[in-house]
Amino acid sequence: MSPEFLYTLEVILNGLMAGVMYSLVALGFVLIFKASGIFNYAQGVMALFAAMTLVGIQNGQVPFSHLINAVFGTHIHGFGWTLPAFVAILLTLLVMILFAYLVERFVLKHLVNQDPIILFMATIGLAYFMEGFGDLMWGSEIKVLDVGVPQGASFWLEDFTAGWAAEGSEYYGMYIDKLDLVATVVAIALVVSLTLFSQYTKTGRALRAVADDHQAALSVGISLRKIWVIVWAIAGFVAMVAGIMWGAKSGVQFSLSLIALKALPVLILGGFTSIPGAIVGGLIIGVGEKLFEYSIGPMIGGATENWFAYVLALVFLVFRPQGLFGEKIIERV
Template sequence: MSFFIEVLLGGLLSGVMYALVAIGFVLIYKASGVFNFAQGAMVFFAALTCVGMVDKFGVSLWLAIPLTILVMIALALAIERVVLRPLVNQPEITLFMATIGLAFFIEGLAQLLWGSQVRKLELPIEDVPNEYLMEHFNILVSQFDMTAAVVCAVLVVALALLFTKTRVGRALRAVADDHQAALAVGIPLQRIWVVVWSVAGLVALVAGLLWGARNGVQFALTFIALKALPVLILGGFTSVPGAIVGGLIIGASEKLAEVYIGPMVGGGIEGWFPYVLALLFLLVRPEGLFGEKIIRRI
């Protein structure tokens, strides 16, 4: 039983990190109604910029983090001014194609500025078993995973409160419903987009630092975005709470499948099982657990 709890806890802790990446998608989708294909590139760009400042300029990590936040805000301003503003009220497919172009541009810019080699990132968090759980419950859980999950959980709750209990959140929902109507009632569309993309950049930085510390800061970080897709399908593309619940479900099911089903079907199940789960879920509830049901009248 303790082994099952150990696997389940490990999956839930990973799920919190998946939820954080998914929230970046949710924020952009709520503001523009389009899937942000560039979110993975933003994770890579933020992490590489932070570690690049440490390696190239010799600044401390604690100084590099706020400097990177400023860089991500500047990137959000540039995206809004150059890409989003000219595309107001354009079809969603046009915005989606714009995010694809952004993804390749941001990936290339990151490697042009900081190089393409794998960078080592060391956070002041030890990747060792938690002593308390080990001594009292005989459960082996990484201290790094627990700390990362707490950081992600705090950020997720803060974002959920920001976009559900504040004027910015109400404006965001209005913008998501209709750009023209939001402009007509005096909501500054451009400002809302800057705020949303800046917050998405902050989310990308935190996700990039945590995943980069575990796997190294490298181009593969861009594929973290793909891990968020099953999370979004389960939770719903427009729901922050849905991203949290979807992340926990995907994280837990992925680890349990890897341990208990993996030996029967071969290795690598953790790579494709979440997508199978998402596909089955689409057949039952296409809008997700917390997504709004779409009713079309003909």
């Protein structure tokens, strides 16, 4: 095999894995949008908040320590423990469930039957509130997230592929980050279990029922408020997984919340209401932007990854506004 072919293959693989990360974020949007018609602007901040909480709990940070110290003149900073990763993850999950309950109790409950734009504005408010609240709770410095996910090049893969190129060429094997491999496995497991849950359990059916018809769901005994708490809790869980993967990759800091913006083109490609769409959309954008950068990028000065996804989304909006898997938009006259 020629080295060029192998490089291209490597770019595609890396693209697929970047795509998985985008899909993870987009998935959170789709879950909430399907069940309640709300475009949750706060999804990215939820991922940031979950990652911050995870780091804070794991390192035994005292929540609101700055505030407490400022008010009482104390000097507390940490509990002085380091929790095992899985305990910290479980506790973070509990925090995200509590968060879902509070959102329903104090925001959504009061906005039932409002226009989508009003709900959207509410989630913008929620996003800024959470961002500030997260800073206040855990501090705004950049944190290192380490839950034991392996990082760095996979030497096994590098050694394994090193001999693939033709004799004499300068090819040293494929470079793929172990973190990306783990993220891919986790994302696949997440999607499979979510799908099974929604297909074969009572609550899963109730989630799909609410997505289809609110009135009919009520008439068979489904409480919309309970379902919204569950949906936001699941979205919080997905946000936490995304937060862990992205946080491990680039540190836990404000820019983490901006991954939400990367999910937007994914949603436009995949359709706002389709879980398979979110996954395929993420993969297309991941592969597309990496391939484009690799092949066309050098000709036009590089840095195409910043805009490629949005331009692709624009093209889709013109030719296929409902996305790849979205329900066809039919207007009756």
